Every structure is written in structure tokens, then in C-alpha cells.
Amino acid sequence: MRIGELSRRTGASIRSLRYYEEQGLLRPVRRPSGYREYSEGDVTVVARIRTLIAAGLNTALIAQVLHCFEGDSDTPVPTCAEMVEELSAARAAMASHISALEASCSLLDAIIEAAPEKSPAPDEGAGVPA
Template identity: 45%
Template sequence: MRIGELSRRTGASPRSLRYYEEQGLLVSTRTPGGHREYAEGVVERVDRIRCLYSAGLNSDTVRRLMPCMYANERGEPAPDLLDMFRDERRRIDAAIRSLERTRDSLDTVIDETVLAREASAAPPSAREPVTLTPIRT
């Protein structure tokens, strides 16, 4: 398939696909007219690359991880590669915890704002009960 089709099927821009190829993450062949041609199996590979990038990994790390993610490329990972996997997993776990704390803080602000708006928009009878004191003359 050509780069436009791969882009449509994966959501990755043609520019990103060319970048992945420059980084050694994708391989294409060239038509006689110079157009890139990709094998069918590259769709899943692009999805995996995009997932790793969205997790915050850089190109060098993604390049080192990719051979370990496919059975036909997989060998026994080197111990330092396993250490890198563990480090990346810890970094991602920390980022998730941080995002969850941020989300919880936002939920608190949203909930408090909604409650305050509802309280101020309610008619006086729905707010606090009013006690009337008789006027003595």
C-alpha cells in the first residue's frame, strides 16, 4: 500500500510515517516512480509505534523496543533492555498516578463549582429556611 493509504488506515500523517522510516522503525520499498510501498502487516506496526510515542517514549527507545515486540524479530532480550523496559514501565506508572491526581483535583473543582452555581441559582425557598421573627409594636 502507498503512504496515503497507510496514513488513512492508521491515522498517522504521511510526515510521521516518513519520520518513522527515517528513524529505522518502518521499511518501505520504492515503486519505479519513486513512491513508497508498504507491506500489509505494517499497519499494526504503525499502531504500536504510535502507542509507544503517545506513552512518552522517544525514538531511540522505541527503536530499541520494537524488535522485542514481534515474534519474528524477537530474540532473548539483553538484561539492560529488560532494565530499560522496567524503567519505562515505572515512568509510565508514575505519569498515570500524576494524571489521576490531576483528574481528581479537576473533579473537585468542577463539583464545587457546580454545587455553588446550583445553590446560588435556587430560589430562596430552596436555599436555607428563613425564620421570620414577628414584629412587635
Template identity: 55%
Template sequence: MKIGELSRRTGASVRALRYYEEQGLLAPERLPSGYRDYDERSVVTVHRVRVLLSAGLSTASIAEILPNVVDDSVVLTGRCPELREGLAAERARITERIEALTAARDILDSLIGRPLVVSGR
């Protein structure tokens, strides 16, 4: 598939997809015309990249993680203790952020007088 279709299927901009390629996160084949040709695995890879980026990981960390992904499981070998430590630190950062957001929500709930009920949830 061409880059425009991959963009539509993943929600990532064409610019972002080119950046992922520059960073070694995607490796499309190049057609004789010079066009990039992505396979179905690229859709899954882009989704993984976007999730990991949204978790605050750098593209360098993601480049180390992606080769260790088997199906939907990430298997880190003993060869990458620095990556494990970095991921543990990032997890701690996310946990702190969740706790801060939960505390902010609790304060808003108390100011409102009761939790706000959103229909459909």
C-alpha cells in the same frame, strides 16, 4: 500500499510516517518510481509506534523495542538491561501521572458534590 493509504488506515499523518521511516521505525520498500510501498505489517507497526509514543517513549527507545515484538508480546532479552531500566522508569512516571489525575478527578467530584454520571458509560 502507498503512504496515503497507510496514513488513512492508521490515522498517522504522512509527515509522521516519513519521520518514523527517518527514525528507523518503518522500512518500506522503494519502488523503481521512488514511491514507498508498505505491507500489512506496517499498519500494526504504526499502531504500536503511536501507542509507545503516547506513553512518552522516545523514538530511540521504540526502535530498540520493535525488533523484540513477537505478535502482541514484547520479549526483552538480557542483552538490554538499560532498556528495561528505562522502561521501568517510564512506567513509574506514567503511574505517578495516573495518580495525580485520579486525585484531581476526586477533587472535582467533591466540588461537584457527587461523581458525574456520563450516559453510556
């Protein structure tokens, strides 16, 4: 199938599919005309890539672990022990970022609460004779 069909079947934009190829996540066969030719299996691979991106992984990590999945479900099943370590480290980094963002939100809440009440702006033209 060509890139437009893969895009329609997966919901991924053509631009995203080209990016996945640039990152080494997809390896379509090139026809003599230069067109990309994708297989049925690429539909599953794109779904898996999109799941991992939605889970917060970057494409560099996805490239390292993509070959370590099996199954066609929405939640891919890992098959490589080292991949679980990589995913655990990525999750720990995400949790750390979430904690930092929550602390920032709490600080902003405190600053907002401490701000004096703003007096209402006077109506334009009020008290000015015409």
C-alpha cells in the same frame, strides 16, 4: 500500499510516517518512481509505534525494542528480556519526572495560596465626568 493508504488505515499523518522512516522504525520498499510501498505488516508496526509513543517512549528507544514485540493487540507482548529492562528504566525515568512535576505543582499551589487577594479593578471611566 502507498503512504496515503497507510495513513488512512493507521490514523498516522503522512508526516509522521516519513518521520518513522527517518528514525529507522519503518522500512518501506522504494519503487523505481521513488514512491514508498508499504506492506500489510506495516499497519501493525505503525500501530505498535503509536502505542509506544503514547506510552511516553522516544523514537530512539522504540527503534531499539520494536523488533522485540509480537501480537496484534493494543498492548504488544515483549519477546526480548533486555527490552523489559529498557522499558523498566524508561518507566522509572517517567516516574521521576512525574514526581518532580507534582512537587512543582505543590510549590505553585502554595505560592498562589500565599498571594494577597487582588482588589477589584475600578470600572473604567467611573467617577470621571463626561
